[in-house]
Structure formats: C-alpha cells, structure tokens
Amino acid sequence: MTQDAKLFGYGGRILRVDLSKAAVRVEPTPEKMAREYLGGRGFVAKILWDELPPGVEPFSAENKVVVASGPMSGLFLPSSGKIEMGTKSPATGLYGEGNMGGHLAGELKFAGYDAIIIEGLAPKPCYIMIDDDKVEIRDAAKYWGKGAFETEKMIKGDLGEDFKVATIGPAGENLVVYAVVSHDFGRQVGRTGVGAVLGSKKVKAIAVRGSRGFELADSEGAYKKGKEMFDACFALPGFEDWTPYGTAGVTDWINDIGAFPTRNFQTGYFEKHKNINGAMLKDRILILDKGCTACPIPCGKYSRFNYKGRLIYVEGPEYETIALMGGNLALESIEEVAYANYVADELGLDTISAGSVIGFAIECLEKGVLKPADVGRDVKWGDTDGVAWLLERIARREGIGDILAQGVKAAAAKFGKGSEKFAMHVKGLEISGYESRYAPAMMLAYMTADIGGHHNRAWAITYDAAVGQEKIEGKAWKVIELQHVRPLFDTLGLCRFPWVELGFELHHYADMFALVTGWHYSWEDLLRVSERIWNLTRCFNRREKPDFGRADDLPPPRWMEEPLPSGAGKGHLMSRENAEKMLDEYYALRGWDGNGLPTPAKLKELGLDFVLEKVKLGA
Amino acid sequence: MRHFSQPNPKRSAVRVTGAFPAPGKYSLTYCDQCGVCAEMCPTQAIHEVDDHYEIDPDLCTGCLICVDECPQGAMFTHPDEEKPIKCVSCGDCVAYCPRQAILDQDGEVAWAGVEAKKKAQTAGR
Numbered sequence: 001m002t003q004d005a006k007l008f009g010y011g012g013r014i015l016r017v018d019l020s021k022a023a024v025r026v027e028p029t030p031e032k033m034a035r036e037y038l039g040g041r042g043f044v045a046k047i048l049w050d051e052l053p054p055g056v057e058p059f060s061a062e063n064k065v066v067v068a069s070g071p072m073s074g075l076f077l078p079s080s081g082k083i084e085m086g087t088k089s090p091a092t093g094l095y096g097e098g099n100m101g102g103h104l105a106g107e108l109k110f111a112g113y114d115a116i117i118i119e120g121l122a123p124k125p126c127y128i129m130i131d132d133d134k135v136e137i138r139d140a141a142k143y144w145g146k147g148a149f150e151t152e153k154m155i156k157g158d159l160g161e162d163f164k165v166a167t168i169g170p171a172g173e174n175l176v177v178y179a180v181v182s183h184d185f186g187r188q189v190g191r192t193g194v195g196a197v198l199g200s201k202k203v204k205a206i207a208v209r210g211s212r213g214f215e216l217a218d219s220e221g222a223y224k225k226g227k228e229m230f231d232a233c234f235a236l237p238g239f240e241d242w243t244p245y246g247t248a249g250v251t252d253w254i255n256d257i258g259a260f261p262t263r264n265f266q267t268g269y270f271e272k273h274k275n276i277n278g279a280m281l282k283d284r285i286l287i288l289d290k291g292c293t294a295c296p297i298p299c300g301k302y303s304r305f306n307y308k309g310r311l312i313y314v315e316g317p318e319y320e321t322i323a324l325m326g327g328n329l330a331l332e333s334i335e336e337v338a339y340a341n342y343v344a345d346e347l348g349l350d351t352i353s354a355g356s357v358i359g360f361a362i363e364c365l366e367k368g369v370l371k372p373a374d375v376g377r378d379v380k381w382g383d384t385d386g387v388a389w390l391l392e393r394i395a396r397r398e399g400i401g402d403i404l405a406q407g408v409k410a411a412a413a414k415f416g417k418g419s420e421k422f423a424m425h426v427k428g429l430e431i432s433g434y435e436s437r438y439a440p441a442m443m444l445a446y447m448t449a450d451i452g453g454h455h456n457r458a459w460a461i462t463y464d465a466a467v468g469q470e471k472i473e474g475k476a477w478k479v480i481e482l483q484h485v486r487p488l489f490d491t492l493g494l495c496r497f498p499w500v501e502l503g504f505e506l507h508h509y510a511d512m513f514a515l516v517t518g519w520h521y522s523w524e525d526l527l528r529v530s531e532r533i534w535n536l537t538r539c540f541n542r543r544e545k546p547d548f549g550r551a552d553d554l555p556p557p558r559w560m561e562e563p564l565p566s567g568a569g570k571g572h573l574m575s576r577e578n579a580e581k582m583l584d585e586y587y588a589l590r591g592w593d594g595n596g597l598p599t600p601a602k603l604k605e606l607g608l609d610f611v612l613e614k615v616k617l618g619a
Numbered sequence: 620m621r622h623f624s625q626p627n628p629k630r631s632a633v634r635v636t637g638a639f640p641a642p643g644k645y646s647l648t649y650c651d652q653c654g655v656c657a658e659m660c661p662t663q664a665i666h667e668v669d670d671h672y673e674i675d676p677d678l679c680t681g682c683l684i685c686v687d688e689c690p691q692g693a694m695f696t697h698p699d700e701e702k703p704i705k706c707v708s709c710g711d712c713v714a715y716c717p718r719q720a721i722l723d724q725d726g727e728v729a730w731a732g733v734e735a736k737k738k739a740q741t742a743g744r
Binding site: 074075076106110132149153161184185186210211212213214215216219220222223226227230234287288289291295296297298302304311313314 | 620621623624625626627628629630636637639640641642643644645697698699714715717718
C-alpha cells in the first residue's frame with residue numbers, strides 16, 4: 001500500500017495486530033476510505049465488509065475486532081470522546097458494533113492510530129500494549145479471571161496511570177454473547193458481544209498511551225470554532241437542567257408515557273419508578289459527575305453507597321440500566337439497581353441484555369416454564385440477591401447460566417413451552433429500555449436497527465410523544481432521518497448528547513469537520529456518508545444470513561399480540577398488520593425492495609456497487 | 620491547543636488524575652505561579668511577565684532542574700520538547716472547564732458562560 005497524502009485530523013495509521021502470528025503491522029489509513037467512510041462506525045463497517053470471509057464463525061480466528069476513533073475524536077470541541085468497536089456479532093450472527101466514551105478514542109489518535117484491527121487467536125491470555133510506536137502483545141496470565149475494573153486498575157498500576165485501558169471481565173473470557181468491553185471504570189461498549197469476541201481471542205485488555213497529537217487542516221480556525229462551540233453549549237438551557245441527572249433524568253417521563261419496561265416488558269408502567277429515578281440517584285448515591293474527553297455535560301454519574309454492609313463504587317446507574325435492571329426486574333430502590341449495575345459491570349456483562357435475560361428467566365419461573373430446581377434456586381421480581389446470583393452464574397457459565405449466557409433468543413429456543421412469545425429481542429439482540437407498544441416510531445427504530453433491538457440508532461420516542469403516540473403512519477421518515485444523524489456521531493467519533501439532550505445545532509459539526517480535515521462536506525454530504533454506511537451494514541447482514549430480510553425486522557410476539565395491561569398505553573399493541581404497514585413505508589422511503597433490501601439502483605447511487613459481488617439481494 | 624496548534628493533552632500544563640474505583644475523584648495538577656522555578660533556574664531563563672512566570676526559550680538550556688523543584692509538580696515535559704512546558708496563565712482552562720473546577724486568582728471569571736456553569740454545578744450537588 002502506498003502512502004496517501006497527509007490526512008488532517010487523523011492519526012494517519014492503522015494498527016493490525018495478528019494474534020495467531022504474534023505479529024504487529026502498521027498500515028497507512030487509506031485516504032479513499034477516510035473520504036468515503038470518515039472513521040469510527042464507517043471504518044468498522046467497511047473493514048469488516050472487506051476483510052471478513054462471508055459467513056465467518058464469530059469465535060473463529062477469521063473473525064476480527066475493529067476498534068476505531070473518528071476524525072473528530074480527541075478534539076477541543078464538546079464531547080469528543082467516542083470510540084467504536086465492531087465485529088461479527090456472536091449474539092446475532094449479524095453486524096455487531098458498539099461505542100463508548102471515556103478517553104480511549106483521543107488517546108489512540110495521540111499515539112498516531114485511527115484504528116486497530118485485531119485478528120487471529122492468541123494461544124494464551126494476552127493484552128495489547130500501545131505506547132506511541134511501541135506496540136507489544138504481552139502476557140496477561142495475572143489479569144485473566146479478574147473483574148473488568150480490577151483489571152483496569154491493575155494494568156494502570158503496572159504500566160502507569162496515564163495509560164488508557166479497555167478490558168473484558170470474566171463474562172468476556174467465558175464467551176457470554178453479551179459481554180462488554182469496559183473502560184474508564186464505568187464506560188462500556190455494551191451491545192452485540194464485542195467483549196466475547198475479544199475473549200475468544202484471549203485478549204484481556206488494550207492499553208494505550210499516546211504523546212503525539214495530530215495536525216489539523218486549520219488549527220487556528222478549529223481552536224476558534226471549538227471555543228465558539230463550547231460557548232454555544234454553555235448558553236443552552238439544557239446545560240443547566242440536563243447535566244445534574246444525566247440520562248437517569250428521563251425515567252419519570254418515560255414511565256409517564258407508558259414506555260418504561262417493567263417485569264420483562266409485561267407492561268410499560270412501573271409503580272415504584274420514583275424510587276429509582278434521577279432525583280433518587282442524585283440525592284442518595286451520587287458523589288461525582290464523571291465526564292469523557294472534552295465533555296461539558298458529563299452524564300457519568302459516579303456513585304457510592306452501602307449495600308448490605310459493603311461499600312460499593314459504580315458509575316451509574318444510567319437510564320438504560322435503570323430500565324432493564326430497575327423496572328424490568330422490579331428492583332425497588334436506587335441502591336439495589338446500582339448494586340446489580342456494579343455486579344454486571346465488574347463481571348463484564350451488558351446491563352441491558354443481562355437485565356432482559358434475567359427478566360425472561362424470572363418470567364419463565366413465574367409461568368412454570370422453568371422450575372426452581374432447573375435454575376438452582378427460585379428468583380422473583382425485585383429479588384436483588386437472586387439477580388446478582390444469576391449474573392454470576394451467567395458470567396461463569398455455571399448451571400442455568402450456561403444457557404442464559406447465549407441470550408434470550410437462544411434460551412427461549414432451548415426452554416420452549418411458549419417462552420418464545422416473551423423473549424424480548426429483535427434479530428437476537430435484547431431490546432433496550434423502551435417499551436414500544438405505545439410508541440410506534442420507537443418500535444420501528446428497534447425493528448430496523450442494524451444491530452438488532454437497540455435504541456442508539458434512532459431514539460424516536462420523543463417524536464412519538466411530539467406527534468401522537470397512537471399514530472402509525474407518517475413516522476418512518478423520522479426514524480430514517482435519525483438513523484442517519486445519530487450514527488453519524490459514532491462515525492465522526494463524537495458523542496451525540498450535546499445535540500440530543502441540549503439541542504446543539506448540527507451545522508457546527510460540518511463547520512468543524514471542514515476546519516479539521518480540510519474537506520468541505522456540507523451537513524447533507526455527511527448524512528450521505530451515514531446513509532452509505534447504513535446500506536452497507538444492511539448488506540452485511542444479508543451476506544451473513546442468506547435469507548435475511550423483512551421477517552428479521554418484525555418485533556417480538558409480545559409486542560404484536562399482547563395489549564399493554566397498564567400505564568398510559570393501556571390497551572395498545574402493534575398489530576402484525578400495522579408492523580407490516582410501517583415496514584412498507586420505511587422500505588419505500590429508503591429505496592429498498594419489498595423484502596427490505598437495497599436495490600441495485602440505490603447501491604449505485606451510494607457508491608456501493610461493489611457489494612453485489614459478494615451478496616445476492618432481492619426476495 | 621492554543622500554544623502548540625494541535626490537540627494534545629500531553630503538552631498541556633494542566634493535568635487531571637483520576638482515582639478510581641475508590642475513592643472516585645479527580646485531582647488537578649496546575650501551576651499557581653509561585654515563582655520557585657524562576658528562583659531555581661541556573662540560567663535565569665524564567666521571568667515574571669504581568670501576573671505569571673514564563674520561560675524564555677532562548678535562555679533555557681533544558682536542564683529540567685525546574686521540573687524537579689516545582690512544589691506543585693506542575694512543570695511538565697514531553698518527549699518531543701527539549702524544554703519544559705509551563706503554564707502561562709492564558710485562562711483557557713478556566714474559561715472552558717464546564718464544572719468551574721479551575722478558577723482564576725479572584726475566584727471570578729469575566730466571561731458570559733459562568734452563571735450557567737455555576738447553576739449547573741449547584742443543581743448537581
């Protein structure tokens with residue numbers, strides 16, 4: 001590969017770590033890829049498409065983990081700390097990707113790298129140590145088996161406090177398909193089991209220290225623009241109102257509109273919600289607002305509390321954990337939710353999927369699908385110690401935990417007896433914190449998200465509330481718009497919260513992008529890139545699952561068959577007919593065929609013709 | 620960012636160190652312009668300018684005695700810099716710390732965003 005022209009705003013290099021050969025190689029970041037896919041999520045999607053053999057087994061040597069920062073990560077502008085990680089997901093068998101904040105994204109670029117491609121399988125536990133140009137695959141025997149935070153602390157102690165460290169916990173080591181990658185004592189790449197794929201490769205951690213910095217096309221302009229962006233952010237009303245609570249602040253509102261997942265999504269209203277909301281978090285356990293790189297609105301709520309005589313420190317709980325481990329398991333105090341949060345974090349489990357899986361297991365016990373003897377003990381709603389006990393069994397894959405470690409879809413297939421009806425997932429990924437029977441746009445967002453049941457691609461629930469929660473028609477365009485805007489932040493290496501939560505104006509980002517890279521993309525040009533990536537991940541899913549299409553976009557049976565029994569959405573459901581109607585509208589607006597696949601014309605328009613060599617589209 | 624024309628916290632004259640999981644806090648290392656570096660500098664390369672001390676790069680020999688002698692530990696080095704990096708009281712950290720963790724000498728900042736920052740901080744406690 002020849003060296004392209006200097007890329008401003010980029011580290012300029014990609015690090016390839018081949019664990020099977022214990023070899024490390026540095027490659028230039030291709031300018032063409034940077035211009036067409038920008039970074040972050042775009043790099044993850046393009047590299048996985050190009051480099052994974054079709055149909056690759058997620059835990060095999062041929063699967064890869066791509067870690068990527070974006071061209072705007074680590075910059076002097078509001079909330080520039082997001083790093084992206086992706087792989088073929090062991091949870092869904094489809095495109096897998098997640099992102100996290102903290103300080104790793106900038107640090108990687110300060111070391112001179114835009115991305116790390118991790119491939120092969122290590123023969124024994126190892127960690128990847130990156131200190132500017134010095135890169136080593138080191139022995140991790142002493143860290144293996146340790147908790148995610150414990151490992152981070154040990155590695156920082158061994159290498160130096162200024163290393164930024166990402167780790168996996170026991171759940172990742174034991175290939176739990178919803179194992180996370182953890183960083184900065186409370187930030188996680190939560191979804192799709194990236195931690196499990198690292199575990200399969202025996203990579204316990206990635207430690208990075210960078211001293212270089214990187215050049216910008218117009219550094220003086222970018223500095224001025226950065227100041228303008230911070231000033232604009234401080235002046236927004238949400239700056240004062242939102243920051244004190246972080247994401248936990250939406251708990252009451254979500255419950256009020258009938259969308260708070262309760263007892264494995266049996267309903268959308270939790271009667272004890274005031275015990276576990278943002279105000280409770282702030283009043284009872286919060287000790288520190290913890291922010292990521294350059295963040296003026298730190299959503300990280302660092303907590304300390306006493307749980308049955310143990311002093312516990314944990315970052316959170318944030319809203320999704322409050323939803324899936326609070327309402328969904330009917331835990332009744334903020335301390336209990338925070339305790340479950342802590343146990344899951346240290347084990348390296350995704351609190352969303354784990355909360356859903358345990359809710360499913362409790363409902364199986366409640367309905368007699370499982371007997372206490374099958375589980376090893378009875379666990380009921382609100383049973384915090386039972387929840388913690390199950391989290392341990394899952395992470396260690398002991399007893400029932402071995403089945404639950406494979407997610408609700410696989411567990412329901414194993415348990416049978418009608419449990420498939422209340423296994424709450426889309427495409428095999430457990431649904432995050434929004435009960436959507438009375439929020440059709442949000443439901444469509446879940447149905448069509450490329451990784452499965454996750455809200456981050458399109459948090460459309462505010463649109464449902466704005467235009468009417470009953471309304472089915474006319475919502476698809478908004479879901480599509482959000483599916484381009486929100487993942488664009490993941491592509492640029494930024495956090496979307498200044499925009500989502502404070503209403504920060506989007507044009508700032510295009511202005512800054514031009515100053516950073518020297519490339520004059522309008523906001524619409526950037527959205528076009530996001531649409532390109534969206535269509536590429538859709539094709540990736542089809543390539544990995546040859547019959548992938550419309551049927552994979554349907555919501556779980558509970559949402560189509562059981563009316564909500566309580567709360568603001570009482571009586572509502574999403575009929576199969578309405579779900580199909582929403583999909584029709586969505587596919588048409590996207591320029592996709594009736595089976596939900598991009599047409600050749602659409603692919604050509606987006607510069608994606610090359611996918612046709614590797615995938616058969618159509619019905 | 621302002622002084623080196625690139626984003627690079629390793630060249631910053633303010634450092635933040637976290638202590639996690641327990642006790643869960645950040646500590647700051649920064650220069651309080653005490654002047655000990657100027658006293659200790661063997662080539663008198665550090666001078667008082669307005670309200671702060673600055674290194675004269677023409678006189679500095681890069682001996683790094685000031686780094687060892689700084690009572691705050693706030694004289695920093697970087698692998699690509701022969702000479703130490705010192706705070707010049709530019710005020711950017713004060714203006715852009717969203718939590719008002721850093722204030723100037725009078726505890727005041729003449730800057731429009733300060734009221735909003737104060738409110739966000741007190742509401743958060």
